[in-house]
Amino acid sequence: MTTDAREPSVSDPLPTLPPVLAGWFAARRWQPRRHQLDMVREAQAGRHALLVATTGAGKTLSGFLPTLIDLVERPTEGLHTLYVSPLKALAVDIQRNLLAPVEEMGLDIRVETRTGDTPSDRKARQRIRPPQILLTTPESLSLLLSYPDSVTMFAGLKTIVVDEVHAFATGKRGDLLSLGMARLQRIAPSLRRVALSATVADPDGYRAWLAPDGDIDAVALVQGEPGAPPDIAILLPEGRVPWSGHSGRYAAEQVMAEIETHKTTIVFCNTRSLCELIFQDLWKVNAMSLPIGVHHGSLSLDARRKVESAMAAGRLRALVATSSLDLGVDWGDVDCVIQMGAPKGSSRLLQRLGRSNHRLDEASEGILVPGNRFEYLEARAALDAVEAGELDPDVFLMGSLDVLAQHVMACACAAPFDQAALLDEIRGALPYSGLTDEAFDRVLGFIRDGGYSLKAYERFKRLTQDTDGTWRVSHPKFTTQHRLNAGIIVEATMLTVRFRNGRSLGKVEEGFAASLSHGDTFFFAGLSLEVEKIDTEDLIVRATSRPARIPTYGGSRMALSTSLADRVRHFLAEPDEWARFPSDVREWLEYQRARSALPTPDQLLVETFPREGRHYMVAYSFEGWNAHQSLGMLLTRRMETLGLKPLGFVANDYAIATYSIDKVADPAALFSADILEHEFVDWVQQSHLLKRAFREVAVIGGLVERQHPGKRKTGRQVTFSTDLIYDVLRRYEPGHLLLEAAWADARAKMTDVGRLAALLDRAAATMLHIDLPRITPLAVPVMTLIGREKVATGSSDDALLVEAEALAAEAMRLD
Known part of the structure; x- marks a missing residue:
């Protein structure tokens, strides 16, 4: 935080509430909190504001209170406040919680939602007669801005409230919202911007992102009062902390016991498939037949709404969920949150804990269920980070050009535009403040005809430039096509x-x-x-009642945050900390120190050893599963080139293990930094990574449509179309705008290339290679993953348990 950030002074006079609002607070024996009144003061002064306040501090009311006061004192028709949420479920929940006080006070204020789930007739009516408060998502806002009547609809807009701003500001959805706010600011110059979050590590970064034209001084920073510290425990198994696994499934009976002793529990899982698994595990041990639900993004709208309504009505004792419920959803009876597996970041943990005892003066209760011994260290690191107030770092990137292309097309659908005027407007959005004239020309050229290699095809000629320089949509069919296909989230088929x-x-x-x-x-x-x-x-x-397999879902796993990885590294090198660990975890580390070594925080420990006719190399790099997957592909390619006959690799968040016919005698040659200059580039270009990235940017950029009027393309059809275009561009126009965007995505998001570079830098300076006669204790968690290849689906749990115990027995011998 900069020292010149404007914060309300304690000496500033506090605003007073209108009698109807003051009476509503008094009837509940409540008092407006200081930060809520500070937000009212900033609104009355016409200033933009970022509120950073802990979960349960009344952030949502803080965002809406100025609107309610203004509408009470100056009743008006038309859209007054736009509330933008990262989740449909959150928008629906906010509507439910906001309608109650509005109705209790008898206010003539309409509050409605508009998301992809809103019926089309209501969407049409909202454009003609909008409510005073509209709750929406970045994608739905972008679609609203694509209509000619958007100027009329938003002309009187007073406030936009961006809730849980940390959840999307640093990604493509944040790019789209930033562009949308720049357009709204042009339509309504006096528009006031507000953002809310509980987990912001870099307030200045978010102030700059929120501000028109990046003017950080235009945004006041309002800090919430500190809440009660969370009450977090690590659940330990009745036996020993497992050697392997990442789900905590061993603790199903213990988790069920916690559910039985609490009013309502949310059990968070890091993936959708694990969510289904845990639900089944809990149901099997649910001796009291308590009502339990499941909630994740792949379920139908009806299924999700049914579960959400049951939770809101207090009819469920537990809900097994993914990140679909991470943010802001407030169910008052939730008094316990259980995290299955490690949380992967302190900010995410705090968000999830905030669903429990959603009140400022009451401690949130949470339980972490680590899947293995490394995850125990990670769980302990997360608790320490929360206690120290350490949040995961925020990384702001330049805006994506495929998102910009989608936004420009939306603007053209609303009305013809002047190129210079639109560029000036776009530069008012921080992610695009550095957009050059040349880059904007390339974006317009891409929308005009698809680029040099595609300009012969009429279906890519979406924009036309008239003789006066004005740009317009070439044919009404392209407007329909845009509205059917616009959106930033490109899900797996x-x-x-x-x-x-x-x-x-x-x-x-x-x-x-x-x-x-x-x-x-x-x-x-x-x-x-x-x-x-x-x-x-x-x-x-x-x-059926027959035994079942489990669905698997695409996409990367949640990455282990760099701050938690650093804390785990320090645990290994600081034996004084081990007294806080369970005896079997201490024993594990002590045996590792005796058998091999424990790396210092800046070291890369690499162990090599033989086992059952194979040679293994294990590197303890702590850079997360996504980076390790990329590194594994690169290492095995290089091993192949060196004639080491690699057989494969496995990885978790903490280590990567390769296995080969011949021994790796010199790991340093494998980890040299030039692997990113040669093998990495070659691998990405030849693998499906770049094609998958191209498919996403082609859909976002509007080159390939997912839906036609009355018919949606199958995933196979979309993939076929994008692969065909990809091959043409790679051959005839390698510098195409979308190929560059796809390459940037593949590097930055699919492969964690930044963490790979840091790892290779560390390897060059600090690698500690130890050649051993057999497996070591530290290697057991990652080596157990190889066992998964040896067992049939459905019998894997028992087989892997036997495999882990065999590996552990071998590793823990001191002879």
């Missing part, structure tokens, strides 16, 4: 899971569906399902 009677349960990844045959079974939506038929868009199933 999915098939709808349906019963024969047509009832939809949700979606599973097409790649998983392709692996199924008639009669196969899998868990989904809390049910065991048997496949009856697979067609182009649907997976037809029936309920």
